[in-house]
Amino acid sequence: MKEQLTIIENTNRKPRLADDQLAFGKQFTDHMFVMDYSIDVGWHDPRVIPYEPITLDPAAMIFHYGQTVFEGLKAYRTEDERILLFRPEKNFQRLNRSSDRLSIPTLDEELVLSYLQELLRIDQDWIPTTEGYSLYIRPFIIATEPNLSLAPSGTYQFYIILSPVGSYYREGINPVKIFVEEEFTRAVRGGTGMAKTAGNYSAAYIAQQRATEKGFSQVLWLDGVEKKFIEEVGSMNVFFKINGEVVTPKLNGSILEGITRLSIIELLKDWQIPVVERRISIEEIFQAHEEGRLEEVFGTGTAAVVSPVGELTWNSRQITINNKQTGELAKKLYDTLTGIQTGKQNDPYGWTVEVEK
Incomplete structure (x- = not known):
């Protein structure tokens, strides 16, 4: 009652x-x-x-x-x-x-x-x-x-x-620079990584501070056991477009189950764009870039909605993604989601709830 x-x-x-x-x-x-x-x-x-x-x-x-x-x-x-x-x-x-x-x-x-x-x-x-x-x-x-x-x-x-x-990032929809963290760990499977709880975020401050001092907008976290597999960005889930297919790390108990992440996956499936949730290593991403197959990288979350990534730095190696330009897919996803959220586009999925005045 x-x-x-x-x-x-x-x-x-x-x-x-x-x-x-x-x-x-x-x-x-x-x-x-x-x-x-x-x-x-x-x-x-x-x-x-x-x-x-x-x-x-x-x-x-x-x-x-x-x-x-x-x-x-x-x-x-x-x-x-x-x-x-x-x-x-x-x-x-x-x-x-x-x-x-x-x-x-x-x-x-x-x-x-x-x-x-x-x-x-x-x-x-x-x-x-x-x-x-x-x-x-x-x-x-x-x-x-x-x-x-x-x-x-x-x-x-x-x-x-x-x-x-207003915008979470000063860059807005423009691509951001991301630093791949190797020393510190955000969360491990069996811990509290899948929960939105304060300790997950304060424990990440030291890595974020170091990244900020080097001119990066955010930290990309790797798994806490092997320091090999990609998990998420500090305030976002992350997606990679590789040779026409979109890949995002599979939920494993240490990755936050983002609502924007879910919506992106559902949009991609509706648009018949191949999307896969699986383990993906940072080495695979750098290899895909070297071979010319890495087309776009973007983060997703409530605060930024969709945030393109223009540069990744890992283990003293640096790659530039899509010439530091916002990718076509990231832009389409951003426009669609924000269009639905603000009522500028129809909502065929029933995602919005109107607050009665």
Whole structure:
């Protein structure tokens, strides 16, 4: 049964930055959604309240054992002023898979989607109208029990916060430079690589920092055992077009199951373009380039949608892909996905959900 949603309006509204002044994830809307969990009651007390700091006991278990999961999706404003979400049910399904892995109680996916839609109705004026901009949605769960015992928390809080954003990469749809990481490991099979949890990302900071200092936009991670097989980019899944066939690393328990990744695969199949999910080594990619068979490389994710890769550096070897130009397929995929997301193209797949005003 759906519990009554409490709404407390923010009477001190914040000024909005102009769209062209927005940096990714730096400004937040006037309200946020909160819901509590306890073992005796379960998930309860859903509420929309003014955006504000979170007050927690210093012994809250999130601080000590990192028991937390999160998601990322976007709301788009169409030219005719509708508000669209892109496959939001997939995000909440993945949030629950992440929660299972981190021993966090799962949510009722339909209920939290309805609560999200109410939050969006309240803060709908924050959704940018400029092309290429959107409202980023960050749902997350944290362990809140004040307890230093090494065991799952008995209490949690679920939040949704909203942030108007532009492009994730300064390059936009233009190709980025990627550094192949050999020293550090992001995740291994049996670990938490398939979950969206904080530790996966903070553990990657040192490699990302080194790559950034060398002028690269992102890190490409290899498998944690042999340091041979490609897994994913820091914030994206990755695809390679080789001799007309598109190849992406097979999900193996340490690779995040991206919603954009899934959508790309489904689009390619619908377009009758060969697409394969399999293990692929970094050596194979460099060999394909040497033989002139590597046509395109691109990453996919909620933040960037589709991001072409123009340069890969691995083991002091550097290759340039498609003359550092955006490939035809990457551009078509980007245009199609963003067209569906923003209502500029028909949605024959039923991927979008309209938020009633």
